[in-house]
Amino acid sequence: MTVAPKDFATYADEYVLGLLDEADATRLDAQLEHDTALADAVAQARERFLPLDTGIEPARVTPSLWNAIETRLADAQAPSSIPSASPPRPAAGNDNARSGWRAAAISAMAASLMLAGGLIWSVTRTADPLVVAVLLNEAGEVQAVVEDFGNDTASVKLLTDFAVPADKTMQVWTLPSREMGPMSLGLLQDAHSATLSGSALPRPQDTQLYEITLEQAGGSPTGRPTGPILAKGFAKLAR
Amino acid sequence: MSAVATAETEYSRTRESSWGESGLALATDQSTDLETALLACARGDRNGLRLIFDLEGGRLVAVAQRILRRRELAEEVVQEAFIRIWTHAHQFAPGRGSARGWIYAVVRNRALNMLRDGRREDLVSDERLETLQDAEQMDEIMSAWHRLDRDSRLKECLGALEEMRRRGILMAYVGGYTHGEIAGRLKLPLGTAKSWIRRGLLSLRECMA
CATH class of the missing domain: 2.60.40 (Immunoglobulin-like)
Structure with a gap:
């Protein structure tokens, strides 16, 4: 059973708000992997609410937090071998890749990568x-x-x-x-x-x-x- | 002569610009940086991850802490989230949503998972009614709305909602509350709370469209 397109916006909102029960969330995660229209709806919902997070007063962060991340990274595999560090319920809804986009994105980002360097x-x-x-x-x-x-x-x-x-x-x-x-x-x-x-x-x-x-x-x-x-x-x- | 105008106009705009405007320009630069940083992660460049941490780490910890109420849990979530950002950066594609949105979603998901796994049990138990901490969290949740830019569409559209609907939506997104918890706090039957929130979300989408 999948979510019908007419319900995408509703489900996307409730997914982003964390309101779906576990069964629905799992179902949506699965559908998101191949349904680009649903993934678009989720991305839109995410952008709508994002300012509520980015406007927050930053917490004071100590170097020990980054050190802890680096220590864990050392145990994790390189990015190419994905599954190693996956959390229990993967947020597949966050997979916003769209294959047709990739080539364009890579070339458009080339300049930025030079900048990163x-x-x-x-x-x-x-x-x-x-x-x-x-x-x-x-x-x-x-x-x-x-x-x-x-x-x-x-x-x-x-x-x-x-x-x-x-x-x-x-x-x-x-x-x-x-x-x-x-x-x-x-x-x-x-x-x-x-x-x-x-x-x-x-x-x-x-x-x-x-x-x-x-x-x-x-x-x-x-x-x-x-x-x-x-x-x-x-x-x-x-x- | 027109060239003169270009440069001069540019500077006078900068000179006159309010703090808010230059802040906006910065925010734009920052989102470009985040995209670049995510792509660097996807290539296995650890400096990309460091840049994300430097730019957003403080806010991400604060977001997780707002949901989980406890600093040590928030830091654990952020650690897990950064590993996930590192291993899944290749899934980000600039065409769909912002890098910032993607990064925050990873942290939010981890925080909500931890919350739902019951690590915050003592803090969200239903027996605990209007405690001091609960009231504090309520203030914090509402302040997320108050803090939005005055001219932001989200702020305006949330403001246009009936109060209980606005509250329910903010409790869910900002505080990580479930339908049941929201119904309890707002003293509504569960079904009523659900449909109010659903209708509130619909109004919000229409308002922001």
Whole structure:
């Protein structure tokens, strides 16, 4: 016996709220594995209620919790061998895979994976930046990563090719404070990644804005960004 | 000239933006990070899991604790959930729902399972009526609704519900209560509680559609 499509929304809500009795929940779990319309309904229900969880005041978490997870991970198998660490009642409803999506998703995420590598590399190195900002273009694609070391040095890694006309140059900016306004970190010669130094600015903060604009060769004549924004993003404290 | 406007407008928007707006921008960045982190987990990159822990660990413990009432049980649930996130990350596909929703669902499922397995027996027993702790949990449950962004659709639509229906829905989602427990707390017959909640959920879906 399966749940009929007309009842999907009702069951999805009650499933997400944890209100189904065990028999119904098990039934739904089984059906979710192959019924994409039902899985969609569950995903929608989940998103509807999610803000009730994400708005919560975070608990203070000690390093011992992560250590405990790492210890358990050591016992668990690699991701490819799934069943080893399965809890008693598997939440198959959480399987939101849809095969047709996979190829598209993988290619769309390739840039993000580069970013993951960049982030991980940047936060595990010995000379640590104070903040890391991931810069995205208007379409939300990752374009560059800025690491600000706070000692008047910032490293800019470009993660895509930029077409810069001969009479133009890429200029990197940050907004240390509203009062100060946008400040130049420097120019990227030949649209290459670079380490920029020499601009004495306040210690970078969490959520500080960084961006790259296209300026005339030699940099913005006004000392403020004047050209179109190629990428921008907010910094996060490296920890 | 239009190029000038682009950059200047951008900065003035940032300069004028309220804390809330920049918070929103951050939240967006964060959800991208979570998706990236889940995909990293699926590839066997443990740093992805660490990133999820760093971004969401505190809230996930709090969510589990709100359901289970006890910190040590909440931490156990979060540990189990992170192992599951690690082993099942490949099941996440960005096309269906957010990475954040997926991650929270893993923790919620583990917490509810533990609750239903009776590990919280002493805390949810039916004999225990309006105790102090019960009242406290009720406050906490309702505050989850109050804390929603003022202009959030969910907040508005929950607010439009008749009070008992809103309460029932919040008790279930936020506190992990069963139909029976909700009926007991709201002093309603079980069948009535069930149908009220069901109708409340229907109104909520229609309101948020």
